[in-house]
Amino acid sequence: MSEAFNFWKPRQLDQGQACLCRFGQLRVWLRHDEKSWEVAWEYVTGVENELLSFTRVPLEVVPHGLDWKRYFCSGSADDFQLRPALPLKPVALVDAGQPYLPAYQTIQFEIGIPSTLQVVTVIADSAQSLVLLPSEKLPLTWMGSMEKGVLANWLEVQLTSFRPELEIAVHKLVCPLKLCNRTGEVWQIEKLELKPQCMTLFQSPHQLWVGEVLIEYNGKGRNLVYHYSKSAPNPAANLRTVTFGSL
Amino acid sequence: MNESFTRNRQWQWPLSSQITQFIVRGMPFICLAVLSMSVLMYWDFVATGFWALVGILVLLIVLLGRTILGNLLGGLFLSMEKRLHTGDHIQVGELIGNLGAIHLLSAELRTENNHLCSVPMLDFLQKPFINFSRSPILRLDMLITVTRQIPAERVLKLLKQVAWDSPQCLREPHPLFLLHATKEKVVEYKLGLWFERIHFPGIQNDVCLLIEQLSNAQDIPIAVRPSGLHSCGGNYQSTS
Numbered sequence: 434m435s436e437a438f439n440f441w442k443p444r445q446l447d448q449g450q451a452c453l454c455r456f457g458q459l460r461v462w463l464r465h466d467e468k469s470w471e472v473a474w475e476y477v478t479g480v481e482n483e484l485l486s487f488t489r490v491p492l493e494v495v496p497h498g499l500d501w502k503r504y505f506c507s508g509s510a511d512d513f514q515l516r517p518a519l520p521l522k523p524v525a526l527v528d529a530g531q532p533y534l535p536a537y538q539t540i541q542f543e544i545g546i547p548s549t550l551q552v553v554t555v556i557a558d559s560a561q562s563l564v565l566l567p568s569e570k571l572p573l574t575w576m577g578s579m580e581k582g583v584l585a586n587w588l589e590v591q592l593t594s595f596r597p598e599l600e601i602a603v604h605k606l607v608c609p610l611k612l613c614n615r616t617g618e619v620w621q622i623e624k625l626e627l628k629p630q631c632m633t634l635f636q637s638p639h640q641l642w643v644g645e646v647l648i649e650y651n652g653k654g655r656n657l658v659y660h661y662s663k664s665a666p667n668p669a670a671n672l673r674t675v676t677f678g679s680l
Numbered sequence: 681m682n683e684s685f686t687r688n689r690q691w692q693w694p695l696s697s698q699i700t701q702f703i704v705r706g707m708p709f710i711c712l713a714v715l716s717m718s719v720l721m722y723w724d725f726v727a728t729g730f731w732a733l734v735g736i737l738v739l740l741i742v743l744l745g746r747t748i749l750g751n752l753l754g755g756l757f758l759s760m761e762k763r764l765h766t767g768d769h770i771q772v773g774e775l776i777g778n779l780g781a782i783h784l785l786s787a788e789l790r791t792e793n794n795h796l797c798s799v800p801m802l803d804f805l806q807k808p809f810i811n812f813s814r815s816p817i818l819r820l821d822m823l824i825t826v827t828r829q830i831p832a833e834r835v836l837k838l839l840k841q842v843a844w845d846s847p848q849c850l851r852e853p854h855p856l857f858l859l860h861a862t863k864e865k866v867v868e869y870k871l872g873l874w875f876e877r878i879h880f881p882g883i884q885n886d887v888c889l890l891i892e893q894l895s896n897a898q899d900i901p902i903a904v905r906p907s908g909l910h911s912c913g914g915n916y917q918s919t920s
Contacts, residue, residue: 525852573876574851575817584816584876587851 457604545605
């Protein structure tokens, strides 16, 4: 049983205890008091991307100066669970290398999208969501027209066919991306817009995945066509859809 | 039972809030006119009463001038176009603040100094008017003054770093880096950063502190002055 698989299991935290969850750059501190949970989080840059751990810590070890958020619970929940979730905002994918795709060509990549960590308390069969936290702090951008655009996360990636670092970036969603040029002209790939609400989340024993995204180019001045697959991506084995009880 | 109760509660007034407010505010004037007419009619001076009323109205318009009529029409125009909503963060001429009550001839504006100002409706049409609440993103412009001895490349590089390092600054629309004016001893640059509206006005402090921090680190003496706020997307801006 892998560490990643254990990370998502329900855990118990008794009253008066604290714990630290490390999820990539994200550090989540949890404190459990009578009928309330306190959550604090911080982002630590420049550390190991593959970090995924859960540690119970004495209250004395919890650093001062954290910005705690307190959540009251009606029941006496001592269990909580960390759940993977899709990104909260759309993602604007940008490759600074200004790649081109020749006429009638199709190419497939795998990219890593920072996922979201959901902290829920569990009482019997029901769960209460406390907070949703992006695993990585990304810059923001405005996407679409000035009147009807949306705020999106700005994600710079390098579109390459093999990404060995993805295998260890446990806090990232591995997204198979297929680009298809349906025209006789060269497609200059500028900015791709991914909508997490259309994606399906999968889990392997080691990593988190989303269904394949097919992007079709139908000529200059025409919008790109996005297809979001709901089935498990082919290259990965032992994938299962991530589902939890209703919140 | 509960469903029907919910349905009843969901019934909505068919007219927009602006039109409703206009009718409510205009009702006393209409009632006054009808009452005057009725009194004169009661005395059997129908024709005389009608012309007397017309005469009074013309006299009022001439005496009180075109301003009131202009404000009245301005208010009607703004109501029909739904440009104003209570609580909007707006700028009219030099005044910036949150819009309070919208009356027939004027609107209340509470400035950042907590001054309650009455703005005539005509001002919304004649003076520069920006509704920041209609735009989800805003651009904060800052004037950066640097001595002429500092090469422009160094300053522009620093400003780009400010835009890159500021967590609230949006990657797109692209930030502005402009050489604004060259004076005898100093050079002025304009830095324009786009950000989400909810970060205003705190972002002004964050950016100023970041500029100070980076300029100290790179030994570039800089003076910073915010020079304006711009919006986009659903923004109504009219200039005289």
